[in-house]
Amino acid sequence: MTATSAPGQGAEYAATASEAYQAALRVIESVEPRIADATRKELADQRDSLKLIASENYASPAVLLTMGTWFSDKYAEGTIGHRFYAACQNVDTVEALAAEHARELFGAQYAYAQPHSGIDANLVAYWAILATKVEAPGLTELGAKHVNDLSEADWESLRAKMGNQRLLGMSLDTGGHLTHGFRPNISGKMFHQRQYGTDPTTGFLDYDAVAASAREFKPLVLVAGYSAYPRRVNFAKMREIADEVGAVLMVDMAHFAGLVAGKVFTGDEDPVPHAHVVTTTTHKSLRGPRGGLVLATEEFAPAVDKGCPMVLGGPLSHVMAAKAVALAEARQPEFRTYAQAVADNAQALADGFVKRDAGLVTGGTDNHLVLLDVTSFGLTGRQAESALLDAGIVTNRNAIPADPNGAWYTSGIRFGSPALTTRGFGADEFDRVADLVVEVLENTQPAAGPNGPSKAKYTIADGVAARVHAAAAELLDANPLYPGLTL
């Protein structure tokens, strides 16, 4: 077992996990062999790619195996001990354990393990905040109209019925998430929204500007958290701002929950003691199954607990079981070693870029992600993403603040360290990754399309993609994914 592996992730479990998967694939094969093939191929592809997508990770075989059971067959709408369906005693056990592990891991007063994803967790949280804080008679009238048929005037009327509630969140182009009040998202429709950004010169969050905006706008909800901001946030300061204007502080820690769980973010950087409501995914840096969680103070707990069926469909009991296993893993001391390595490795990657003169948003990182400004290579994010993929490096393009190429082509590439850290990569390997990325981008040129300059087309100098692919394969071979697992 490497220093960064979790219980259930190490080579000593490989023989047992191999038997389990071989048997499972034989069963699947007997019904639909093409699915068995695709499943085998997906493992091979994941093993062979240098995965730097900041929102992805590799859950342990224990977590993955937990999802493949008959808990999937059970309906269990409602809450622990109060279900709309009969015979939910084992689901109760599962949900109670997932919630208990979440409460104890994060030090939260209350945890809700049902959300199917991060976005669902945010919707549960928004509805719970409205239900707790706002009297809204007559809300159901608009329910007669299909939501896609609501006009701007209908939305206006819906917002009026909810008392014209306001939400202040981080803008998408400075690293916020679309559910933080982005205008076309439901969060930007059900609330009057305003967005805060980062300092245009430094790229850092400007707390004075957030406070000024909050004083002027007086939101019901102040949302903190991000998907593409490479720095830590001071949640004690965000709570001060919320308190000053009487707002509820909601923190969406979907991206960095693993750093909170692993005690890399403590004190003012730990959202749980400061926020009224915290939401998260479980599959990003937390390294669990795909899903979401809501943590809340006692005040919001009763409304959050009504998430299903108010906002969510029936709970995915098999996934809640896997959440419980993943959270149990995250409570082991090894997870702290892992989380620290995630932060150290992101730092090594950023240092590797800086020493090779590549431009970074904010000049570096102190969390798990790095945002490379590829205009320093004369490329768009779209061109850089495709060229890197040709060389076996999997990333995603991402807008940078005030992006000159817009949200589709973009000017940035987002890198994250959680997945490769799970494979056992250390600082030297991440420095080598920076080297390979820079080699590809330095040897990539924008190319013209049929109608002149293109933001999508590019050419890579001969031999570079193959050379980098081979170098990446060496790194991957030295740090195998699910070592010893054979299908």
Ligand SMILES: *Cc1c(COP(=O)(O)O)cnc(C)c1O
């Ligand atoms: C990824 C992410 C989400 C959405 O998670 P899903 O599970 O894909 O719904 C929500 N908020 C933030 C900040 C995220 O990064």
